[in-house]
Amino acid sequence: MPTHKEVKLAHYVRIVVMDLSRLDGLRGCGGAGFPAAFxxxxxxDEPLVGTxxxxxxxxxxxxxxxxxxxxxxxxxxxxxxPEVVLRGMQRAAEFAGAARGYVYLRPEYVxxxxxxxxxxxxxxxxxxxxxxxxxxxxxxxxxxxxxKPHDTGLDDVALSALDWFVEHGAKGLQGSKTExxxxxxxxxxxxxxxxxxxxxxxxxxxxASETGFAFRxxxxxxxxxxxxxxxxxxLESMEGRRPQPRHKPPYPTQAGLWGLPTLMNNVETFWWAxxxxxxxxxxEGGTHRLYSLSGDVNQPGVYExxxxxxxxxxxxxxxxxxxxxxxxxxxxxxxxxTGVLPGSLLSTSLSSKGLKEVGTAPxxxxxxxxxxxxxxxxxxxxxxxxxxxxCSQCTPCRLGCRAVASWLSGSTAFPDADTEERWLESMELxxxxxxxxxxxxxxxxxxxxxxxxxxxx
Amino acid sequence: MNSDLNVSFELDGKTVEVQAGETLLxxxxxxxxxxxxxxxxxxxxxxxxxxxxLVELEGAPRPVPACKTTAAKGMKVTSQSPMLxxxxxxxxxxxxxxxxxxxxxxxDGLEECAKELGVGAMPIKFENPRTWEDRNRFxxxxxxxxxxxxxxxxxxxxxxxxxxxxxxxxGSEAFIQPTDGASFLDTSCELCGGCISTCPTGAxxxxxATAPIAETEATRSVCTxxxxxxxxxxxxxxxxxxxxxxxxGSGPNDGHLCNxxxxxxxxxxxxxxxxxxxxxxxxxxxxxTTWEIAYSxxxxxxxxxxxxxxxxxxxxxxxSRCTNEDVYALQKLARSAVGTNNVHSCAAT
Numbered sequence: 001m002p003t004h005k006e007v008k009l010a011h012y013v014r015i016v017v018m019d020l021s022r023l024d025g026l027r028g029c030g031g032a033g034f035p036a037a038f039x040x041x042x043x044x045d046e047p048l049v050g051t052x053x054x055x056x057x058x059x060x061x062x063x064x065x066x067x068x069x070x071x072x073x074x075x076x077x078x079x080x081x082p083e084v085v086l087r088g089m090q091r092a093a094e095f096a097g098a099a100r101g102y103v104y105l106r107p108e109y110v111x112x113x114x115x116x117x118x119x120x121x122x123x124x125x126x127x128x129x130x131x132x133x134x135x136x137x138x139x140x141x142x143x144x145x146x147x148k149p150h151d152t153g154l155d156d157v158a159l160s161a162l163d164w165f166v167e168h169g170a171k172g173l174q175g176s177k178t179e180x181x182x183x184x185x186x187x188x189x190x191x192x193x194x195x196x197x198x199x200x201x202x203x204x205x206x207x208a209s210e211t212g213f214a215f216r217x218x219x220x221x222x223x224x225x226x227x228x229x230x231x232x233x234x235l236e237s238m239e240g241r242r243p244q245p246r247h248k249p250p251y252p253t254q255a256g257l258w259g260l261p262t263l264m265n266n267v268e269t270f271w272w273a274x275x276x277x278x279x280x281x282x283x284e285g286g287t288h289r290l291y292s293l294s295g296d297v298n299q300p301g302v303y304e305x306x307x308x309x310x311x312x313x314x315x316x317x318x319x320x321x322x323x324x325x326x327x328x329x330x331x332x333x334x335x336x337x338t339g340v341l342p343g344s345l346l347s348t349s350l351s352s353k354g355l356k357e358v359g360t361a362p363x364x365x366x367x368x369x370x371x372x373x374x375x376x377x378x379x380x381x382x383x384x385x386x387x388x389x390x391c392s393q394c395t396p397c398r399l400g401c402r403a404v405a406s407w408l409s410g411s412t413a414f415p416d417a418d419t420e421e422r423w424l425e426s427m428e429l430x431x432x433x434x435x436x437x438x439x440x441x442x443x444x445x446x447x448x449x450x451x452x453x454x455x456x457x
Numbered sequence: 458m459n460s461d462l463n464v465s466f467e468l469d470g471k472t473v474e475v476q477a478g479e480t481l482l483x484x485x486x487x488x489x490x491x492x493x494x495x496x497x498x499x500x501x502x503x504x505x506x507x508x509x510x511l512v513e514l515e516g517a518p519r520p521v522p523a524c525k526t527t528a529a530k531g532m533k534v535t536s537q538s539p540m541l542x543x544x545x546x547x548x549x550x551x552x553x554x555x556x557x558x559x560x561x562x563x564x565d566g567l568e569e570c571a572k573e574l575g576v577g578a579m580p581i582k583f584e585n586p587r588t589w590e591d592r593n594r595f596x597x598x599x600x601x602x603x604x605x606x607x608x609x610x611x612x613x614x615x616x617x618x619x620x621x622x623x624x625x626x627x628g629s630e631a632f633i634q635p636t637d638g639a640s641f642l643d644t645s646c647e648l649c650g651g652c653i654s655t656c657p658t659g660a661x662x663x664x665x666a667t668a669p670i671a672e673t674e675a676t677r678s679v680c681t682x683x684x685x686x687x688x689x690x691x692x693x694x695x696x697x698x699x700x701x702x703x704x705x706g707s708g709p710n711d712g713h714l715c716n717x718x719x720x721x722x723x724x725x726x727x728x729x730x731x732x733x734x735x736x737x738x739x740x741x742x743x744x745x746t747t748w749e750i751a752y753s754x755x756x757x758x759x760x761x762x763x764x765x766x767x768x769x770x771x772x773x774x775x776x777s778r779c780t781n782e783d784v785y786a787l788q789k790l791a792r793s794a795v796g797t798n799n800v801h802s803c804a805a806t
Contacts, residue, residue, distance in 0.1 A: 142625065225627060387629050388627070392626070392628055392631030393607075399552070401628070402628075403554075403579075415579060423551070430544050
């Protein structure tokens with residue numbers, strides 16, 4: 001168990017010295033796979049800016065925007081085990097010396113909002129979180145200025161792109177369709193339910209009764225766009241602006257929410273951190289992940305499985321095999337951004353190394369299986385989704401995604417291979433954030449594994 | 458210069474010194490290193506959206522936008538390389554593919570830039586069906602020519618602080634519009650036309666401009682609407698004014714103008730405009746005359762008043778459109794020629 005030694009920083013802000021070696025192997029589960037402990041240490045090492053009473057201090061943000069198509073593990077976690085995630089945040093706060101925490105929740109997660117509020121209330125009652133936790137406010141989206149939390153103007157845009165995800169995604173899962181991830185459908189809370197738009201920066205934080213440590217967790221309802229899951233776009237949304245990613249550096253660990261050092265992790269990352277640091281999970285960090293398995297499998301769902309597992313094993317051992325015993329035409333290894341692979345590669349290990357060999361990455365560990373779907377349709381739909389979800393800030397992502405989408409869907413073509421390569425390269429090198437960097441992967445994977453007729457090369 | 462306030466770094470193999478806080482773009486410009494930009498305006502905060510000014514920075518995983526990167530000690534920056542040239546050309550090509558030519562009353566910086574880089578539109582179809590109408594008399598917007606660089610929105614926010622423009626939507630559905638989609642007349646817009654002045658492609662332009670900018674001749678002048686002395690460029694064709702603009706970096710106004718300076722020029726060629734002095738004839742009707750006669754009439758009238766009622770029965774009010782020099786001359790006239798201290802400028806109130 002970690003050694004606990006408390007250091008008082010300012011008034012009631014303290015840090016707790018703990019051994020993070022258990023987090024060594026843990027990589028962020030939100031898609032980019034950044035080492036978790038690195039962020040934790042970086043935020044702890046930042047100097048304290050102001051005090052929490054004055055709206056300063058350090059901040060913990062839990063990224064629960066979960067927009068990656070095919071991914072629904074965070075939604076599952078917040079419905080089933082919100083307390084573990086919140087305790088993980090609290091542990092991070094103790095480690096980094098933060099007094100405020102925020103959960104940036106995907107607006108479609110209506111059920112999860114309820115379970116999250118219940119969990120926060122119960123942790124306040126048991127003296128783990130500060131009094132007053134659980135306040136709600138709304139982040140900005142793309143609808144205009146200022147953000148309108150009940151605006152549903154994005155419905156058509158969002159649903160036209162990937163309706164097949166709803167049709168072919170995790171149909172059998174409990175809960176609403178919106179759990180499939182990826183589709184920004186605006187706020188599902190309906191008209192008339194108003195949240196304050198003012199950032200809750202200076203709400204009072206008092207030490208919690210049991211721990212004596214001040215840590216207050218509030219909930220920010222997300223802006224309802226895919227890009228809100230990008231960490232700096234998320235911060236912009238929380239601050240009430242258009243969710244356009246920021247230029248980095250500075251990184252959020254240096255200057256994040258309101259310019260304060262900000263530790264932002266995915267829901268699942270906090271969940272793993274808590275399980276690892278509390279000793280509940282005895283294995284090494286990063287050896288297991290939560291897989292969101294969906295598509296044409298008999299038992300879609302969220303499964304905890306070892307990271308080295310192959311897609312075939314995941315489907316057979318956890319997913320109950322492919323529906324009707326059909327042959328898999330193609331599959332997505334880790335959410336839409338990781339592209340489409342042919343069915344013949346199902347025996348690929350879902351580790352970073354295994355997927356790197358076939359040209360992609362583990363992403364959010366969202367495996368989507370397609371039995372009959374034409375791989376080109378799948379790839380085209382992904383690119384249409386990106387073209388519509390690009391924040392429109394930078395040229396290569398805004399126009400590059402549109403061009404690739406229009407090529408894959410057959411309506412227009414790049415004039416020659418050189419042009420195509422230059423456009424893809426410019427997206428990879430010239431975009432501001434990860435959406436633009438990684439979008440060309442979909443076409444590159446297609447080039448590598450499928451011929452134009454959709455037959456595996 | 459205090460050397461503590463300077464930063465030296467390496468640009469294309471040469472050591473360059475700039476003031477602390479200056480961007481790589483500023484450094485490139487100081488050293489005459491050509492870096493194209495579209496979304497940058499020195500009067501606005503850097504945006505880094507068009508990606509034309511990407512430069513290589515040693516240690517950075519990808520090229521960085523020069524406009525958005527502050528120079529720091531010891532940086533090693535490369536502004537010209539085959540890769541950068543390829544990427545810049547591709548960015549221009551992407552924008553040209555989306556862009557439709559405007560009506561030419563503004564300079565199209567994108568087309569100029571693309572021409573310089575030797576690229577044009579690709580035969581990739583981007584649908585851009587949006588049109589935009591507005592009932593105001595001055596500002597027109599052609600969404601097809603817009604490249605979403607946000608300069609107009611940022612100008613409105615940062616310079617005018619009007620927030621009358623917004624960038625809404627995302628991806629292929631993103632566009633610029635007056636806030637909440639209202640007419641400019643129903644927003645907080647002051648019709649200063651600053652958005653036109655900063656627009657790099659001519660997507661925003663003057664409704665009343667009648668000739669393409671290429672066919673006009675510019676004459677530098679000073680605005681007479683008030684005493685600030687804003688520098689203007691008066692564009693004429695065939696001896697008639699067709700448009701007024703102001704160049705960034707010039708005069709006390711740095712290219713900013715108000716709605717009067719930019720748009721109120723139709724009076725110049727209006728049929729009702731007085732072009733000669735008028736005096737009343739024996740029948741009491743106004744008729745054209747010479748300045749000599751008009752002035753002598755004024756002198757006669759004022760002298761008669763002074764003789765009958767004394768000098769302090771006369772007062773001089775200067776228009777706020779007068780310059781300091783004009784007002785000085787007026788008070789000189791009042792004190793020396795008429796002999797009264799009754800002088801006032803309406804700019805004082």
